[in-house]
Amino acid sequence: MAATVSKFCPTTTLENIKESRLKSLRNPNMLLFSGTSAMQYRLLSTKESNYQKLKAGSTIYADSMDVERPWKTSDARLVLEDGSIWRAKSFGATGTQVGEVVFNTSLTGYQEILTDPSYAGQFVLMTNPHIGNTGVNPDDEESSQCFLGGLIIRSLSICTSNWRCTETLGDYLAKRNIMGIYDVDTRAITRRLRQDGSLIGVLSTDDSRTDEDLLEMAKNWNIVGVDLITGVSCDAPYEWSEKTDSEWEFKRGQHSTGEYHVIAYDFGIKHNILRRLTSYGCKITVVPSTWPASETLKLKPDGVLFSNGPGDPAAVPYAVETVKDIIGKVPVFGICMGHQLIGQALGGKTFKMKFGHHGGNHPVCDLRNGRVDISAQNHNYAVDPASLPEGAEVTHINLNDNSCAGLAFPKLKLMSLQYHPESSPGPHDSDLAFGEFIELMKTNKV
Ligand SMILES: NC(=O)CC[C@H](N)C(=O)O
Structure with a gap:
C-alpha cells in the first residue's frame, strides 16, 4: 500500500x-x-x-496489513519432520507447501536471497530477526523469479524506509505466490537445525489439514537425489551484456569490455555472476543446463562458466557428463553447483553436509597464499577432497569446518569455488576470483 x-x-x-x-x-x-x-x-x-x-x-x-498486524493471531503452522510444530503468523501467499528448512545468517540482502535460484525446494529461515525494513526494489533481483519454497522470519517490519523501495516484502511475496511466516522462534529452530541437521518441513495456513497430516507430508518428501536444475534453467541460449551498475562498481576503471567470450551454463545462475564477468571484460552467452558440450566447443569460447544451482549435485549426471566433455579443452570456472559438478567430473564425490553453509559471514582461506576472505555462501553439499584424483588441488577451505571451498587443476586450466565471489548479498572480498579466471583465459589465449 x-x-x-x-x-x-x-x-x-x-x-x-x-x-x-x-x-x-x-x-x-x-x-x-x-x-x-x-x-x-x-x-x-x-x-x-x-x-x-x-x-x-x-x-x-506501508504494509497492507500495517494497522491490523499487531493484533493478528497465529494463522500458520510449520510442522517439522521431527514432529515439532511451530505456530506462526502468515504473510505473502497462503496455502500448504513442503520444503527443506535451512538457516541463513546474512544480515542484509533478503531480496537477493529470495531470488537466488539455488534455494529451490528450500524454506529459508533468516537468523537476523528484523526483516522487510527496506522493502524490495527492481534492481536487487538475482533472477527473474523466486524459486524458494518459503520464508521464515522472527519479526516482519511494519513499514519500509529505503530510497529504492517500490513494494513491501509481504506484497511482493504474495504476488509471487511465496509463503512467509513471522512471529516464530527462529533462534530455537536454528538451534534445532544445528543440532539435528537440515529438516524437511511443511508450512500451512490451511486449518482443515491436521498436524498429523502435515507431519506425514513432511516425512514422505525428499530433496536428496532430485534434479532441481531443470526447473530453474533458461529454455534457450541468450546473450548477456549488463555490467555491474556504475553506482555499485567498487573497482572502477579497471576493466575493459568484450575481450573474452564466455559460455555460461545456467544451472540457476545469479545475475550478479553475469554482471561481474561482464564488468571484467567478458562477452557472455548464457546456455541452458542441457546445452551439449559439442555445441559449446563449436563456438570456440575463451572460457566456460558452470554456475550455481539448486539441489543435489549427484542427481544431475547429465551435467557432470557435459563438464567432463569440456574440461581440459578450454579454461573453466565453477561456482557452487558448478564447483561440485567439476569435482564429480574429475572423478570425485559429493556428500550432504549436516546443515550446510548459508550466509554472508563465512571465512575461507586461500591455501596458496594464506589470504582469508569473508565470503557469501549457500550450499548443503560439498566435494569430498579424499575422493579427488592426483593433480586436483584443494585451493580453499572453509575455516569454520575445514571443508573444501575451492579447487584447481592447473594442467586442465580449471578453477572452482564452493562459495559466491559475486556475493550479492555479502562482502566483496572474493571478487578477485573473477580476475583469476580472466588470467586463466588470457594465458590460454597467447
Ligand atoms: N548455491 C549453489 O550452487 C548450491 C549447490 C547445491 N545445490 C548445494 O546445496 O550444495
Missing part, C-alpha cells in the same frame, strides 16, 4: 501512539517507528537527517 507524505513533520519524542494515530498511516512519522507489540510503538530514530530526506509529495510504502 503506497501513501503520500503530505507534509514535513519532524518528531523527536513519541511513545505509545494511539490507535487513531496508527490509522493515519499517511503520517510520515510512521517511517521512524517500528512496531514491538500491540499498541506499543518505539521511536527508532530522532536524527534530523532521517526525516530531512522526506519531502512533501514523496511516496512511502
Whole structure:
C-alpha cells in the first residue's frame, strides 16, 4: 500500500501512539517507528537527517496489513519432520507447501536471497530477526523469479524506509505466490537445525489439514537425489551484456569490455555472476543446463562458466557428463553447483553436509597464499577432497569446518569455488576470483 507524505513533520519524542494515530498511516512519522507489540510503538530514530530526506509529495510504502498486524493471531503452522510444530503468523501467499528448512545468517540482502535460484525446494529461515525494513526494489533481483519454497522470519517490519523501495516484502511475496511466516522462534529452530541437521518441513495456513497430516507430508518428501536444475534453467541460449551498475562498481576503471567470450551454463545462475564477468571484460552467452558440450566447443569460447544451482549435485549426471566433455579443452570456472559438478567430473564425490553453509559471514582461506576472505555462501553439499584424483588441488577451505571451498587443476586450466565471489548479498572480498579466471583465459589465449 503506497501513501503520500503530505507534509514535513519532524518528531523527536513519541511513545505509545494511539490507535487513531496508527490509522493515519499517511503520517510520515510512521517511517521512524517500528512496531514491538500491540499498541506499543518505539521511536527508532530522532536524527534530523532521517526525516530531512522526506519531502512533501514523496511516496512511502506501508504494509497492507500495517494497522491490523499487531493484533493478528497465529494463522500458520510449520510442522517439522521431527514432529515439532511451530505456530506462526502468515504473510505473502497462503496455502500448504513442503520444503527443506535451512538457516541463513546474512544480515542484509533478503531480496537477493529470495531470488537466488539455488534455494529451490528450500524454506529459508533468516537468523537476523528484523526483516522487510527496506522493502524490495527492481534492481536487487538475482533472477527473474523466486524459486524458494518459503520464508521464515522472527519479526516482519511494519513499514519500509529505503530510497529504492517500490513494494513491501509481504506484497511482493504474495504476488509471487511465496509463503512467509513471522512471529516464530527462529533462534530455537536454528538451534534445532544445528543440532539435528537440515529438516524437511511443511508450512500451512490451511486449518482443515491436521498436524498429523502435515507431519506425514513432511516425512514422505525428499530433496536428496532430485534434479532441481531443470526447473530453474533458461529454455534457450541468450546473450548477456549488463555490467555491474556504475553506482555499485567498487573497482572502477579497471576493466575493459568484450575481450573474452564466455559460455555460461545456467544451472540457476545469479545475475550478479553475469554482471561481474561482464564488468571484467567478458562477452557472455548464457546456455541452458542441457546445452551439449559439442555445441559449446563449436563456438570456440575463451572460457566456460558452470554456475550455481539448486539441489543435489549427484542427481544431475547429465551435467557432470557435459563438464567432463569440456574440461581440459578450454579454461573453466565453477561456482557452487558448478564447483561440485567439476569435482564429480574429475572423478570425485559429493556428500550432504549436516546443515550446510548459508550466509554472508563465512571465512575461507586461500591455501596458496594464506589470504582469508569473508565470503557469501549457500550450499548443503560439498566435494569430498579424499575422493579427488592426483593433480586436483584443494585451493580453499572453509575455516569454520575445514571443508573444501575451492579447487584447481592447473594442467586442465580449471578453477572452482564452493562459495559466491559475486556475493550479492555479502562482502566483496572474493571478487578477485573473477580476475583469476580472466588470467586463466588470457594465458590460454597467447
Ligand atoms: N548455491 C549453489 O550452487 C548450491 C549447490 C547445491 N545445490 C548445494 O546445496 O550444495
